[in-house]
Amino acid sequence: MTKSELLNLIDNLGDDADIDEVVSPRFLNMEVIKEYVSSNKDAKSWFDSEKDIHATKYNETWKKNHLDKLIEDEMKKRNPNKTPEQLEIEKLKLEIETDRAARKKAELVSKYKDVLSEKKIDLKLIDLFMSDDEDVINSRINLFESGMGTYIDSKVNERLGASKDPQPKGNLADEPTLGERLASKSLESKKYNYFGGNE
Template sequence: MNLEDVKKFFEENKDNEEVKAYLQGLRSVSVEEVQKMLVENEELKRWFDSEKDRHFSKSLSTWQKNNLQKLIDEEIKKRFPEADPKDVKLKELEAKIQQMEQEKLRESLKNKALTLATEKKLPIQLIDYFIGQDEESTLQNLAKFEEVWTSNLQSLVEEKLKTSGVNPKDSSATTQSLENLSPTQLMSMAYSQSSKK
């Protein structure tokens, strides 16, 4: 049987119900019928969803490969435009100037602190620890240091005097009365004071 025989058979039996049912199964399926089958058949729906996902993933991968790096580069250029070499050099110079100004200010503050510490007889070896960000904070730091230093020094002196000091005895001798004494009298007076000890 060849194709011509098959065509002839279908033409002769086109009104036969079995032939109609068979030919109906061979016809193309409409979009509406596919949608209806997807809603009704859960297994078909899962297969169709996995196919969509696979197709979408492949499309996304292709798009990323072709476009994403270009978009990233454009965004980077927009956010961080390439600096002109002149601008870079200018920023470097500004940073150096600012650093020099900071060093100059620190040196000025150190000189002022040294002068003040010398005037107030404070130890200058510790001056670097009291230099602040500006003159006001430096002066405050030095004032606090002076207060603590003087207080502690006074405490140490008082303690030392208490442990090894001698209280002078009341004496009726005044400068004028001593001037009127002869050298021999002064010697005997000094001798008598030392023998009392």
């Protein structure tokens, strides 16, 4: 809309007239809002997050109101000969087992966070190592350490190899090392002294 079009809209209004009543239908209708949301990245992001919030609330409300009934009906279908008390006992057993498993996992996570910290392994990787069996966890950690050690060594060697000076020309393998030359001189000196040389 241009300035002149806006002025034409409000030109015929009285001094006490509400501008919103004239301007709002033109700018705040559903088509304008849809177009704005679809064309503006920030508006689309905000709108999507609002949809997610409402969908999450709806799912939580639905679970609270309907999920227990659906589970109970399914349990009755699978176990038609069981009394409601027996079904309730099974449900409680299942909840207890689930709670125990969650507690055991929390204990293992706590224990192995300390182990990973000692070994200087990033704690973000803890889920890669977790299992119900501590032997499995330990073997996964050891496997990770050996694999990463090998990887790091190869990368270090690769970098060191790239920065090495080229080998000098000629065959140096035939020349004695400094240690060999010193040992030889010392031996010659001892032979000389032993066989009557200067003392």
